[in-house]
Amino acid sequence: MKRRTRVLALFLGIIAMVATLGACSSATNTDQCAWVVGDGQDGGDRNLHRVVYPGQAANEGVNEDVWFVPCSYRNFIVTPRTDVGDRHDAVLIRTKSPDGQTPGTPLKVWLSAYWTPNQDRAAMEDFLALCRKYTCYTQSADEAGSANYSTPGWNSMLRENFSFPIDRIGLVAGTEFDDSLWRNPSKEQTDKLANRMSELFAEEVRRTTGSNKDLFCGSGNSAWPDPTKPGEGEFKCTQVRFAIDRIEPDDPKLVEQTNQANVTDQRRQDAEKLYGPTWAPYWLGVQDACRDKPNCTIVVSPNGSLPVPVR
Numbered sequence: 001m002k003r004r005t006r007v008l009a010l011f012l013g014i015i016a017m018v019a020t021l022g023a024c025s026s027a028t029n030t031d032q033c034a035w036v037v038g039d040g041q042d043g044g045d046r047n048l049h050r051v052v053y054p055g056q057a058a059n060e061g062v063n064e065d066v067w068f069v070p071c072s073y074r075n076f077i078v079t080p081r082t083d084v085g086d087r088h089d090a091v092l093i094r095t096k097s098p099d100g101q102t103p104g105t106p107l108k109v110w111l112s113a114y115w116t117p118n119q120d121r122a123a124m125e126d127f128l129a130l131c132r133k134y135t136c137y138t139q140s141a142d143e144a145g146s147a148n149y150s151t152p153g154w155n156s157m158l159r160e161n162f163s164f165p166i167d168r169i170g171l172v173a174g175t176e177f178d179d180s181l182w183r184n185p186s187k188e189q190t191d192k193l194a195n196r197m198s199e200l201f202a203e204e205v206r207r208t209t210g211s212n213k214d215l216f217c218g219s220g221n222s223a224w225p226d227p228t229k230p231g232e233g234e235f236k237c238t239q240v241r242f243a244i245d246r247i248e249p250d251d252p253k254l255v256e257q258t259n260q261a262n263v264t265d266q267r268r269q270d271a272e273k274l275y276g277p278t279w280a281p282y283w284l285g286v287q288d289a290c291r292d293k294p295n296c297t298i299v300v301s302p303n304g305s306l307p308v309p310v311r
Contacts, residue, residue, distance in 0.1 A: 029141060030054045031072030033119060035128050039065045051124045053230035067137035069117065069127075069154075073219040076113040076162045079245065086158055091166055092250060093174025095181055105179050106250040109170060111194070112243045113162065113201075116219040120235040126211040130157065161216075165204035169197050182247050190244040198239045205240075216240050 034052040036059075038045040044063040052058045058066045079085035090108035097104045117127055131137050135153035173196040174181075181189055202214050209215055217237035225233040290296035 031070060032068050032141065033071040033117065033124065034058050034066050034068045034141075035124070035137070036060050037065050037067060037128075039063050048125060048128055051121055051231070053119060055230070065139065067128075067131070067139060068141050069131060069137050071117055071119060074115050074117075075219075076115065076158055076166075078109075078111050078166070080110065086155065087163055090250075091170045093170040095177050095179050096175045098178070104175065105182065105254070107174065107182055108248050108250050109174075109193075109244060110246040111166075111197075112245060113166070113240055114219045114243070115216045115240045116222055118213065118215050118217045118222070118235065118237045119224070119230065120213070120237065121231075123211075123213045123215055123235075123237075126209070126213050127215045130161070130209055130211070130215065133157075134160075161205060161208050165201060165208055166197070168204050169200035172200060173197050182249060185247055190247065194242040194244045197242045201240050201242070 032054060035048055036050040036052060038047050038049060040046040041063045049064060050058075052066070054071055060066045076087070077085035078087045078089075078091055080088060080090070082088055090110055093107050093109055095104035095107065118124070131153075134157040136151065136157040137153070138151055173193055176196060177189065177193060181193065198218075202216075205216060206212060206214070214237050218239050218241045220241070222236055222238045224230050224235055
């Protein structure tokens with residue numbers, strides 16, 4: 001009887017050890033989320049089993065995988081610089097024309113969008129379906145939590161689901177502004193353009209993802225009611241925030257003309273400080289007459305007196 005009891009105890013111990021080896025715990029960092037999904041092995045499913053929020057333990061079991069994604073502050077940067085950013089061709093917009101009939105001026109816009117995944121449970125389910133398409137997740141918690149998380153799948157997801165909606169909303173938002181947007185840009189105007197793009201983005205990105213939920217929220221002010229208890233209550237999802245970094249005409253000749261006009265305007269302002277608004281045009285004309293002429297002499301005859309050479 002004792003021998004049989006010892007054998008039974010050993011057998012149960014082996015079963016417990018196998019069960020322990022078949023399940024492990026992977027904790028998310030404070031800046032990442034995870035999905036626990038079936039791995040499809042041994043006749044199992046490949047469905048979503050659990051959503052894991054920042055700082056929580058995944059506790060995957062037998063025939064389960066854990067897929068990690070960032071849940072922190074993210075961005076999508078459109079910039080001509082090739083050493084940074086997600087896209088290197090400008091967003092093209094067109095201003096409204098003065099007569100309202102002819103096309104406005106085509107412009108290049110360089111911008112940044114600031115976002116974070118929507119952590120709402122239903123939104124995370126839809127985000128999983130989108131992520132599967134591109135394999136945007138990683139099974140490494142360390143990689144998904146990095147500040148520069150950019151696997152090929154993640155980048156592909158952003159390019160398709162951010163670039164196209166941004167192009168479409170740019171075409172709409174640009175026509176609400178006249179040419180002062182680029183001739184005399186002000187922070188007030190660029191902020192208005194950025195805010196208008198924020199308003200239009202959510203609807204356009206839903207067309208791309210096919211989800212009726214906002215999968216992308218604004219970073220910084222999207223959060224749970226109690227940030228220390230993610231997953232409890234209703235997740236507040238704000239608009240993805242945009243910032244305009246630079247605006248310039250698409251036509252290089254317009255860029256050159258604008259630069260020359262800015263130089264001319266600055267010369268006029270400098271001359272008025274020295275000579276006053278009345279005499280500034282005269283002395284600018286004197287300078288222009290002798291430009292690129294090393295032996296130029298200007299003869300001035302004020303009030304009919306003797307000519308005075310000016311070199």
